[in-house]
Amino acid sequence: MSKAVLIGLIGVVVMLGLLPFALIARSRATKSENTAPHLVLDMDKQPRLNPQAPSPMFADGRAMRPQIAGTVAREDLVARNEILNDVEKPRLVDDSANVQTIDSPEKYAALVLGRVRPAGMTDEQFGAMVPPAKPDDQEQMFYVKTIPAQIAVTMDFLKRGQERFIIYCSPCHGQSGYGDGMVARRAKGLQDAGSDAASGWVTPKNYHDDEMRQRPDGHIFNTITNGIRTMPPYDKQITVMDRWAIVAYVRALQRSQDAQLEDLPAADREKYK
Numbered sequence: 001m002s003k004a005v006l007i008g009l010i011g012v013v014v015m016l017g018l019l020p021f022a023l024i025a026r027s028r029a030t031k032s033e034n035t036a037p038h039l040v041l042d043m044d045k046q047p048r049l050n051p052q053a054p055s056p057m058f059a060d061g062r063a064m065r066p067q068i069a070g071t072v073a074r075e076d077l078v079a080r081n082e083i084l085n086d087v088e089k090p091r092l093v094d095d096s097a098n099v100q101t102i103d104s105p106e107k108y109a110a111l112v113l114g115r116v117r118p119a120g121m122t123d124e125q126f127g128a129m130v131p132p133a134k135p136d137d138q139e140q141m142f143y144v145k146t147i148p149a150q151i152a153v154t155m156d157f158l159k160r161g162q163e164r165f166i167i168y169c170s171p172c173h174g175q176s177g178y179g180d181g182m183v184a185r186r187a188k189g190l191q192d193a194g195s196d197a198a199s200g201w202v203t204p205k206n207y208h209d210d211e212m213r214q215r216p217d218g219h220i221f222n223t224i225t226n227g228i229r230t231m232p233p234y235d236k237q238i239t240v241m242d243r244w245a246i247v248a249y250v251r252a253l254q255r256s257q258d259a260q261l262e263d264l265p266a267a268d269r270e271k272y273k
């Protein structure tokens, strides 16, 4: 065999040896309808049942299994535990130090609904009450005027309110409550640029309007709980006690932007006259 033929043969063998790699590279770069061959199945493929499908495996013939009696979804626990319907001592609890005993329908209305319930009213009468046409109508006390007296408005409570306010309200209302949060600014920018993306956007209320200052505390509480006009409700995200803490903080914000000389300790007043 001549030297040239030998070199030629070695060349062909080397080229053939590279072929598997070329095929692997190709299959990695192209799409295929076939599933990849599995040497070890692990749990990649196993029998399963579709929702609503029948199954001979269970006595009732249903693939979907009903809830086991007595089980409670975790998210239900959060909502229900807020008010423990203990017959003896129903309590309003959350993770703050505030634990309130609800021992009358009047207290329930004030603490959980932010509403006034005159003593001796039946459930039907209470249910039939309608909010006043003007939310700040003092003639008709529908919402409690101030945070219920059982709740101790301490510095810690206000700080908790501030924290919750910054998380849940400031994106729209702004950290100082002027209605100029980041979401509001972005929406305004889009509207000014003529974009449809923010066409339905309504500017969040400025808390420092006279109208807002005059709202009863219970009205603000109700706004957080149920939302108002275009503002969504926050009852699922914010516990009852945290809602009151936010109300307290909104009041502090309003006071801070409308401070009077008399709010200062007497000794400091001279300096700012």
Ligand code: HEC
Residues within 6 Å of the ligand: 135, 165, 168, 169, 170, 171, 172, 173, 183, 202, 203, 204, 205, 212, 215, 219, 220, 223, 224, 228, 229, 230, 231, 232, 234, 246, 250
């Ligand atoms: C997604 C944006 C958004 C968030 C978040 C938001 N708000 Fe609002 N809020 C609005 C808008 C918009 C309005 C005005 C609604 C309207 O007039 O249609 C409003 C109105 C209000 C008003 C005035 C209601 C009235 O007329 O008496 C209060 C008080 C208020 N919000 C408090 C809060 C508090 C407290 C939070 C946090 C728990 C909060 N908002 C979170 C958008 C928001």
